[in-house]
Amino acid sequence: MASAAPRFTLERIDGDPLSLDALTAGGPVVLVFAHADCPTSALALRRLAGLGQGPAGVALACVAEETPEAASRLARRTGIRFPVLAEPAPFEVSRAYEIATVPTAVRIEPGVGVTGTAAGWDADAYERLLGASLPSEEPRRKPGCGARWTYEAAAGLDELEDMIERGWSDGLPVVPPTPERVETMLGSRDGAHSLGPVPPAHGVATLERLAACAVLAGCLPRYFPVVIAAAEAALDPGFNAHGIGVTTQPAGPILVVNGPVRDAIGLNSGMGALGPGARANMTIGRALRLLLTLTGGARPGGLDRSTLGHPGKLGMCVAENEEASPWEPLHVERGFARETSTVTVFAGDAPLSVSDHRSRTPEELAATLAWAAAGQWSPFWWPMDDTSLFVLCPEHAMLFGAAGWAKEQVRAAIFAAAQRPAGELRRGETTPLVQASADDALVRKWTQPELIEIVVAGGEAGRFSAVFGPCNGMQAEVVTREIQWST
Amino acid sequence: MEYVSPIDDSAAEPVPFAPRPRELGGRRVVLLDITKNRGSELLDRVEQHLRLYGAETFRLSKEIFSKPASSEVIERVAIHGDLAVEGLAD
Numbered sequence: 001m002a003s004a005a006p007r008f009t010l011e012r013i014d015g016d017p018l019s020l021d022a023l024t025a026g027g028p029v030v031l032v033f034a035h036a037d038c039p040t041s042a043l044a045l046r047r048l049a050g051l052g053q054g055p056a057g058v059a060l061a062c063v064a065e066e067t068p069e070a071a072s073r074l075a076r077r078t079g080i081r082f083p084v085l086a087e088p089a090p091f092e093v094s095r096a097y098e099i100a101t102v103p104t105a106v107r108i109e110p111g112v113g114v115t116g117t118a119a120g121w122d123a124d125a126y127e128r129l130l131g132a133s134l135p136s137e138e139p140r141r142k143p144g145c146g147a148r149w150t151y152e153a154a155a156g157l158d159e160l161e162d163m164i165e166r167g168w169s170d171g172l173p174v175v176p177p178t179p180e181r182v183e184t185m186l187g188s189r190d191g192a193h194s195l196g197p198v199p200p201a202h203g204v205a206t207l208e209r210l211a212a213c214a215v216l217a218g219c220l221p222r223y224f225p226v227v228i229a230a231a232e233a234a235l236d237p238g239f240n241a242h243g244i245g246v247t248t249q250p251a252g253p254i255l256v257v258n259g260p261v262r263d264a265i266g267l268n269s270g271m272g273a274l275g276p277g278a279r280a281n282m283t284i285g286r287a288l289r290l291l292l293t294l295t296g297g298a299r300p301g302g303l304d305r306s307t308l309g310h311p312g313k314l315g316m317c318v319a320e321n322e323e324a325s326p327w328e329p330l331h332v333e334r335g336f337a338r339e340t341s342t343v344t345v346f347a348g349d350a351p352l353s354v355s356d357h358r359s360r361t362p363e364e365l366a367a368t369l370a371w372a373a374a375g376q377w378s379p380f381w382w383p384m385d386d387t388s389l390f391v392l393c394p395e396h397a398m399l400f401g402a403a404g405w406a407k408e409q410v411r412a413a414i415f416a417a418a419q420r421p422a423g424e425l426r427r428g429e430t431t432p433l434v435q436a437s438a439d440d441a442l443v444r445k446w447t448q449p450e451l452i453e454i455v456v457a458g459g460e461a462g463r464f465s466a467v468f469g470p471c472n473g474m475q476a477e478v479v480t481r482e483i484q485w486s487t
Numbered sequence: 488m489e490y491v492s493p494i495d496d497s498a499a500e501p502v503p504f505a506p507r508p509r510e511l512g513g514r515r516v517v518l519l520d521i522t523k524n525r526g527s528e529l530l531d532r533v534e535q536h537l538r539l540y541g542a543e544t545f546r547l548s549k550e551i552f553s554k555p556a557s558s559e560v561i562e563r564v565a566i567h568g569d570l571a572v573e574g575l576a577d
Contacts, residue, residue, distance in 0.1 A: 036496070046503075073496075137504075159488065168493060182491040199555075203495030212493040243553035294493040474553045 002113040005106075006096040010063065010085035013072045018061070018085055024110040029059040030129050033094055034103045036066055036074045037166060038145035044103040044121045045078035047134055054082045055132030058107075063087050065094055065102065065148040091149035101144040105129050120144035168216055168294060170286065170314055177212040185211040185221050195228070196235050199242035201297025205231055209295050210287075216294075217287035217315070222265050223280055225485035226343060227287045230255050230317075233345040234288055238477035244347045245298035248305050251471035252313035253292075254348035254389060255285055256455055258331035259341030261483050262319045269319035271459030274351055274391065274466060285315025310350035318457055324394035325456035326401025333407070334480050341483040346389045346453070347476035348468030352376065356396065357463045362403040365396060366413035369465060374418045374445045376469030380430045382420065383447045386470035387478055390414070393458040393465050411452045418445035453478065508570065512541035517568030519560075521552040526574035533572055542570075 009019040023029040032048065034041035045062060054060030060082040064071035071086035087093050097106060101119040107129040109115050118125035121142040123134050146165040159176045163169055168177075175181065182191075191208030198205045207228070214227045234241050234253050244251060257267055268278035276282060298304040306313070322329040331342040354372040359365040369390060377384050392400075400410050423439030434443055446452060451470070458464070470476075508514060516537050518530045534544045545567045549556045556564075564571050 037492075162488070176488070177491045177493065179489060179491055201498045203498035208491060209493050209495065212491040215491075216493060240554055242555055247553065290493065295495055295498075297498060475551060 002109065002115050005108040005113045006093070008093045008096070010087055010093060011068055013064075013068050013075060013084045013086055015083075018083060020108070023059050023061055023083075024108060026059065027057055028107060028109045028115075029061060030054075031061055031063050031097075031106045031108065032103050033063045033065065033097070033099045033106070033147065034074070035064060035145075035148055036070055036077075038102050039167075040121050040142045040144045041103045042074075042078055043139075043142060044105075044126070045074070045080050047121075047123065047137065048126070049079040049081070050135055051130070051132060052081055055130050058130055058132070060130070061085060063093060065091055089148070091147070094147050094149050099147045100150055102147050103144055104147075163216070167299075168290075170289060170293060172314070174216040174290075175218050177215040181215045182208060182211045185214050185219070185224050187221060187224070195231050198235065198291060198296030199298075200245050200303045203295040203297060205235065205291060205295055210291055213290040213294060214283075214287040216290050218279065218283040219287050220265075220279070220283075223284050223287075225483050226257060226261060226265065226280075226284050226317075226341075229343040229481040229483040230284065230288045230345065231291055233343055233479040233481040234292070236477075236479045236481075239345055239347070239479045240474050240476045241292065241296070243474045244471055244476060245292055245296060246303055246305055247471065247474065248307045249349075249471055249474075250306055250308050250310040250313070251347050251349050251469075251474075252310070252316065253285075253288060254312070254346040254468055255288065255317040256330055256344045256346070256389075257284075257317060257319045257341070257483075258322065258329050258336075258344070259483070260339060261341035261485055262322075264485075264487055267317070267319035269321040269457050270324075273318060273321065273457035273459075274316075281317045281319065282315060285312075285317035287315070289313065289315045312348070312350055316348070318391060318455065320455045321394060321457045324458075324460065325397055327397070327407040327454075327456070330453070330455050331480060336480065336482065341485060342480050343483060344478060344480040346387060346468065346478055347471035347474055348389055349376065349470065351391070351466040351468050354465045354467060355463065356465075359399070362400050362405050362410070363413060365399055366410060367417040369396075369467065370414040370417035370445070373414070373467045373469070374420075376467070377472045378429045380425045380427050380434070381472070382425050382431060382434060382443045382445050384445060384451070384470055384472050385447045386472045386474055386476060387451050387453055388446070388470050389468040390452065390454045391457050391466045391468070392454060393463060394456060394460050395463045396465050397456045407454055410454060411449045414452050415444065415446055415449035419443060511537060511570075514542050514569045515545060515567060516542045517545050517547055517564045517571040519556075519564060519571055519573045520546065520548045521556075521573060521575065522549055523552045523574070526552075529574045530572070533574075537572075 068086040107116040123140040195205040356368040422437035
């Protein structure tokens with residue numbers, strides 16, 4: 001049964017204002033309500049672009065919830081040639097038609113009214129409304145986005161829902177990036193400065209967009225220098241953010257922060273260092289993840305093809321407990337001065353906890369750590385050829401330190417301990433090396449000891465260390481960047 | 488309410504598929520091995536079938552599966568092929 005079709009006149013992006021009466025003068029019209037921030041709107045318009053001016057006997061027009069300039073950009077971007085009507089705020093036509101979702105197609109018969117609607121992208125329903133065939137491309141269906149006037153109705157009441165509607169989230173609530181908050185995050189920095197394209201979709205990481213991500217993540221402005229250095233490290237081509245961003249593996253970036261900045265901004269390197277509780281740790285890692293997801297387009301289920309993912313992909317930022325370590329901290333090991341502050345990025349799997357409250361010698365403890373890591377990636381896949389990151393708790397580190405072991409010795413001992421005869425490894429997923437080796441030939445878990453990185457973090461009591469398995473096969477280099485900051 | 492968008496609207500839009508040919512006879516088909524484990528075995532079988540249909544085949548490899556193909560590889564695919572088949576995963 002038909003319902004009334006409210007009359008309207010709207011500005012056409014490339015001509016005189018157009019009324020509903022004019023659109024229906026020659027027969028039925030299908031109006032497609034859309035806006036530029038909605039990927040499903042863009043998908044629908046691209047599919048409809050193949051119809052040229054529209055199918056025979058039915059007029060076709062887009063009502064874009066945009067200013068005329070933004071509506072023109074949307075038309076260019078999607079290649080549509082049928083009329084586009086700009087409907088800027090307060091979106092009276094969308095309200096009058098009670099359009100909750102974009103895209104929504106509405107068929108109007110002259111003298112009758114609205115005879116059919118289709119919300120979101122639904123190729124079959126659109127074909128019925130238009131009485132014409134569309135290209136048989138996937139996807140045939142896709143849910144739409146909230147219409148703009150529904151945001152406005154919610155504004156002030158529920159900004160947080162607005163952020164989720166826009167897709168500016170990792171699934172958790174975010175802080176809305178108002179111009180004031182983004183400006184405060186940026187400080188005196190040039191928002192237009194570019195850190196380069198972010199794989200896989202190659203959106204450009206301007207400092208303004210990065211600041212927007214930092215605001216969304218919940219960062220305080222004093223964390224921003226760490227976020228910038230983290231983004232610089234992750235965008236270094238050696239890190240292979242493209243491969244890590246799109247792989248079916250679960251891995252994500254793991255940040256390690258060193259130097260005086262840790263205390264200055266309140267990073268927790270002590271009790272619960274890998275877990276929740278400290279705003280700086282939680283939000284810095286999250287800001288980088290949001291940059292990769294939103295600016296870089298690595299959305300889970302979209303370009304991010306990770307089969308399972310892992311909880312640390314929300315953001316993982318570890319501060320090294322340099323004060324509890326018997327060794328040089330990671331950044332000094334990597335050639336930076338101790339008083340410098342740095343971020344180092346690894347590609348890592350979920351951390352595996354390693355309990356050892358019984359070992360009394362460094363050899364025993366190194367073996368425990370090695371055999372815990374030996375099951376990572378896949379238990380019969382020996383050797384792995386990317387980096388594993390061991391996070392030693394202070395008590396474990398002290399056991400090695402008290403025995404006079406340098407970090408290099410710990411690395412060598414872990415490397416040497418994890419070896420097995422090839423004959424025991426020829427099962428399931430195994431390597432060409434294992435397949436080619438004699439039964440009694442010993443194979444190691446890593447191709448070289450340098451793939452074992454060690455940092456110290458955690459509380460003073462308890463003998464639980466952890467190891468992040470690698471993003472194997474990615475050739476993801478470990479990249480360190482200096483943090484430009486001042487107190 | 489006005490916000491600063493974290494999204495770059497000018498970032499690459501999806502590229503539509505090229506039109507598919509109706510016949511394979513006389514077509515040059517590049518078989519691109521991305522170097523994933525056993526991908527070449529799949530491509531061997533695909534190659535046999537393509538030849539049965541009269542296609543001329545040409546094998547190319549990416550440098551490493553986990554990174555985008557270099558511009559040189561992409562250029563060679565374009566030079567040597569009317570069509571390309573990529574062996575994606577193991």
